Amino acid sequence: MSKEWTAQWIWGGEEESPRNEWRCFRRTFEVSDNPGETQLRISADSRYVLYINGSQVGRGPVRSWAKEQFYDTYEVGHLLKAGQPNTIAVLVMHFGVANFYYILGRGGLIAELSSKQADGSTGTLLVATDESWKTSRLEAHDPSSPRMACQQGFADIYDARNWDENWNRDGYDDSAWQPVHSIGAVGSGPWKKLVPRDIPFLTEEKMMPSRIESFQWVKTPAWTGAFDLRAAFVPGTKTHADNTAYSGYLATLLVLKQSAKVTLGFAGGLRTENVFVDGKRCADWYGTLPERFSDLQLDAGEHLLLVDISASDHGGSYHIAVDSEEAFELRYPVGGDAAGATPFAMVGPFDTVVNVTYKGVRSLNLTEQKYLAAAGIKNAQELEAFKEWVQPLSAAYYNEQDVLGANMWRTEAIRANVTTQMEQGIIASPEPALIPVSAEGYDSELVIDFGKEWSGFIGFEVEAEAGTIIDLYGLEYMNGEYRQHTYGLDNTIRYICREGRQQYLSPVRRGFRHLILTVRGASKPVKLYDVYVNQSNYPVTEAGAFQSSDPLLNQIWEISRHTTRLCMEDTFVDCPAYEQVFWVGDSRNEALVNFYVYGSLDIVKRCLNLVPGSADITPLYLDQVPSAWNSVIPNWTFFWAIACAEYVEHTGDKVYAAEIWPAVRHTLEHYLTHIDDSGLLNIKGWNLLDWAPMDQPDDGIVTHQNMFLYKTLRKADELAAAAGEAKGLFQDAADSLHAAINNRLWDEQQEAYLDCIHPDGRRSDIFSMQTQVVANLCHIAEGARKEKVAAYLVQPPKSFVQIGSPFMSFFYYEALSQAGHYELMLEDIRTNYGQMIEHDATTCWEMYPNFAENRASADMLTRSHCHAWSAAPGYFLGESILGVKRVEDGWRRAAIAPQPCGLTWAKGKVPLPQGGRIEVEWRVERSILKLDVTAPEEVELDIVIPEGLTGEVHIVKTKENVSVAHV
Incomplete structure (x- = not known):
């Protein structure tokens, strides 16, 4: 059908980009005859829920760059009533603030419904968004509800007494609703282009x-409050999600009718311990970190509560609670109650710093005299002396219906x-x-x-x-x-x-x-x-499988599979709870697990295609996209480029290689401009690989980054060849980098690669397993050095920083598999993932509880309990232990190379990109490996029997449902 749009972008209300607004739209129309097949196309900023005649049709859109806004298409003819009124209703949730999966645009809705001709082309336009539509803010929703997190939007506070739930049905009286206003045709506003959705709709089961x-x-505290302090103190931050530091205080009057014990609670944690009552600093804090509480005995009357909220802040909610058995109230501390819509005043900010990670900026100044002097304020009268710094806390950033605070305390x-x-x-x-x-x-x-x-x-x-x-x-x-x-x-x-x-x-x-x-x-x-x-997740089928004689490994494979499913939304995401963010580096490993567990392709391709959309922000590409946090992790860009090559190798799709190659070349050429005179990558950025306490500063020469850049340059040349481009474009750069790594980053005394060289030239005295693993994986060492770093895989020196996350374990397992140490890999999986199973895990943890850096408190085993960067066993148990390996691009040729490692049997399935799957079942009886393989006829097989065993092999080739047995 034609892709031209008749519809206009529309919106309502007073603001172009209101904060946390849920807005409803309606249009009633008649269909005189049976319309047959019809299609409704729709998009919105930020998210929508679509109804026809009261029935929910779908949700969307998928996350987008505004310059290429995605739209959805639904077949809805079965929901229409011929000869009767029909109603299209849409709930649009506009964030009004930037976050880690949304770049601030403006409120907007576009939709049109057309009949569909037999040849698939557009027929009659039935209805389209224009100024005939009606709109109303959804009055049940409280727009001052707390931010869920810096990465996300807002929690729900919904008062059903304020809304008619029949608003989305035919016959509802919308005469009191307002007419919409037109923003303009396609191309108006921030949405420069509309493109069709590139993945299937997500499930709802x-x-x-x-x-x-x-x-x-x-019982809960007598008073709780949730604050969005970043938005309140630095209003301009609604346009970005960059880490922003600011200094200042919250102030309120705590008024008691009689003397009482009062407890101050910061269930989500303190920013500083500079909490003052009547000018006296609170002491004797207690509670399990991060929770902090302080008990006070206060006389009847007014008491000035002053809380230092100076911090570096991405956004989110700050929680304060007050409890007492005696009645109290909170009052605005300056100029009487009428001076503030909330009982709190802001004092400051005295300094503000927007921290763009990959550029690097100064630290927050906490020596400003007014900031230091304010800490001594004893009462409302003394606060008057700071009136030039005092302003009311807006009700938009404050809510006393603090469900989280009431649950935490x-x-x-x-x-x-x-x-x-x-x-x-x-x-x-x-x-x-x-x-x-x-x-x-x-x-x-x-x-x-x-x-x-x-x-x-x-x-x-x-x-x-x-x-x-x-x-x-x-x-x-x-x-x-x-x-x-x-x-x-x-x-x-x-x-x-x-x-x-x-x-x-x-x-x-x-x-x-x-x-x-x-x-x-x-x-x-x-x-x-x-x-x-x-x-709700990307629709998957149970295409992959793994079982073995070890029940623990079976459970570990299952939690890896389930974790991957939950982290497949409209992109791969890091975790379904805390963030729901498409982290570029995470997705490389998630894609490999998916290839073996589910075999989905569209979601992988979509993720790869979204990354270069950040090129107009930085040619180094952002580490999460589409995002308003301008952050770069060089390794994440390198993993993306490697993932592009791996997708082409997995699918054999040379057309896609040609499509993505210019974007890969573009970013690598810009990274090479950061090679310094020593021949090494020397860059300011978030130089991350693992959460463990290795030496990976945000500036200088980081060894693992240089190693991964070397590997990426080599893989990029392979991608260029698949794309039909000139061979060896990055060969010289790769060879020079390889030589520089070995000349500058090897330590003769320790006989290992050091973690980094700091910007002042100081060589790190920290050595980590992470760096040695990467040296093995990227084929950095040669000769005697190669033997030395290979030995570290088997016997990690106790003095080296140990692996701290399952994400890093993925690379460790790659290196072990590459070196043939399958038994060691299984031992590590059983140990580290086994502790998850022991704690009743149904999904894989983000971290190992090995280091204090991995915990917010002593009781916390990990931050996120569901994190797909950790689902490595879903890949390695199929690839290495079951033994199904791709040999040629597109799986034209595969190897079946089982690794029993003490198991008596294993069986499983690996989905293929061209459709179909390879099924393997093997059993060890005495010294005989009995192997059964079923594979599509077009896939050539190399059978590899493990050393020390003889094989009895039975192969079934399938084609068009006909099986042919070969022995």
């Missing part, structure tokens, strides 16, 4: 709980019995679970276990009185009474009920395993009919 973990009566919890009726009502019965009314001053808390981690949209159905509050909070990990709170992520929903039976399905994606559901303010039992998550 309803997942139910597996059990109720606990039921408790709980429960002042009291009393365990009660989970009744059979309650458990059955949530899990299995058509009858609802009755959540009893709590004693006065308490709330009713259910902890619901969904059995494993999921990622998607939380929904529920309840019957309750108007004003009853349903709070939901998703956790990834619990162990008995221990709850690992999502510090840095507001993974919550607050829903305020209207009268009667009602449903809610959050339009905001969340990842979690345990769901804490708390009923607050109920005067009669709440009937809970349903609670679930609509699991």
Whole structure:
């Protein structure tokens, strides 16, 4: 059909880019005859949910660069009613702030519905966005709800009493709604081009709980507040997600009618311990880090609370709570109550620094005299002397409905019995679970276990009185009474009920395993009919498989598979809970796991294609895209270039090689301009490889980066050859870099490659396994050095920094597999992933709990409990142990080279890019390897029997459902 658009971009309301606005759009129209096949094309800024006649059709769009905004196409003829009114309704959620997966544009919606001719071309235009549409802000949604995280948008606070849920249906009276205004035709606004969606729609599969973990009566602090301080203190930061430092204070008057014990709580952590009451610095802080609490005995009257909030801040919510058994209130501290829409004043900022990582900037100045003097303020009168620095905290950046804070700090919890009726009502019965009314001053808390981690949209159905509050909070990990709170992520929903039976399905994606559901303010039992998550991911099939005689390895493969699935959204993402960000370096490893577990191609190609979109920000390419954080990790760009070559090798797609090659060449040529006089890459950037305490400064010569650049230059030449370009374009640069690494970065005394050379010329005295692993993997060492660094793979020196993340383990396993140390690889997998299984993991952890750097507290095993950069066993158990390896591009030729490593049997499947799969089953009996292989006829096979075994091989070749056996 024609790709020309008749529709216009439209919006409503007073602001072009309002903060956290949920806006509804409607258009009712008639279809006189049966329209047959129809197509609706739609896009929006930032996200939409589409309905036709009350039925949800889909969500979108996929993440985009505004210069190439993606649109979606739906077949909707089956939802239209001939000869009757029909209604298209769209909820558009506009972020209004930049984050790690969205670059600030402006609010906008574009959609058009057309009939479809038999030949696929456009027929009659039925309806399109223009000024005849109506709009209203979704009044139930609170736009001051907390930021979920610096990487993401906002949590839900939804008051169902303020909205008619029939707004998206035919017959709804929208006469009070406003007319929209037109932004313009395609090409108007920030969206310079509309391009069709390049991957299938994501799934929505309803997942139910597996059990109720606990039921408790709980109390929360008397007052809680969530603040977006970065937005408040530095308003210009809405346009970017760069790390921004600022200095200043929050001030309020804490007013007591009588003397009382008061506890100040910072459940999400303090920024500094400079918290003052009446000019006196609070002391005796307690609580398990990062939580901090301080008890105060205060007299009746006014007390000035002054909190130093100076920090480096990407964005997100800051949490403060106050509790006392006696009544108190918070008042604006300057000029009377009318002076502020909130009870807090901002003092400052005294200094502001926007930190663009790859450029490097000065540190925050904390010696400014006014900033230091403000710390001594004792009361509201003394605060007046700083009035030029004092301004009200806007209500847009402040909310007292702090669900996260109330969950992180429960002042009291009393365990009660989970009744059979309650458990059955949530899990299995058509009858609802009755959540009893709590004693006065308490709330009713259910902890619901969904059995494993999921990622998607939380929904529920309840019957309750108007004003009853349903709070939901998703956790990834619990162990008995221990709850690992999502510090840095507001993974919550607050829903305020209207009268009667009602449903809610959050339009905001969340990842979690345990769901804490708390009923607050109920005067009669709440009937809970349903609670679930609509699991949403890139559609995959169970194409790959692995099983063996070792149940532990089978469990490890399964959590690797499930982790990969949850981290396949509209791109690969790092994790479904904390970030949901397409990190470029992570996706290289995720793609390889996917090739063996699911075999999906479109999502890999889409990820590769998104990266060069950052070229107009930096030719070095951003480390997460599309993103408003201008951050560069050189290794991530190198892994992207390697992944481009690996995709071509996997698929044999030389056309794609020619398409992507110019972007690969472009960035590598710019990286080579950062080669210094010593012949080494010397660059300011986020020079990351692992979370462990290795020496990888953000400036200078980092050894592992130079090694990976060498490998990337070699792989780029292979990609150029596949693209039909001149051979050896980067050969000289690679050879020179290889020589410089060996001349400058080897330490004769330690007989190892040092971690770095600092900008002042100081050679690092830290040696790490990470650097030696990369030296092996990238074929850096030669001669005696090669033997030495190869030996480190088998016997890591205890004095070297050890591997700290499963991400780094991926490269370690690559090096071990390359060297033939399969037994050692399995031993490491069993040890490190085995500890995850021991802790009831259903997904792979982001980190190993080896170092303090890997934890926010002593109890925290890892930050994220679901992280696809960690799913290495999903690849290596199939590639190395099952033994299915690609030999030629496009899998025209494959090797079957099992590595039993003490296993008695293994079997599995590896999907192929051209369709079909290779199936392998082997068993070791005495010294005989009995091997059965099924493969497509067009795939040539090399059978490799392990040394010390003889083989009995049976091969079945498949073609058009006909099997031919060969022995």
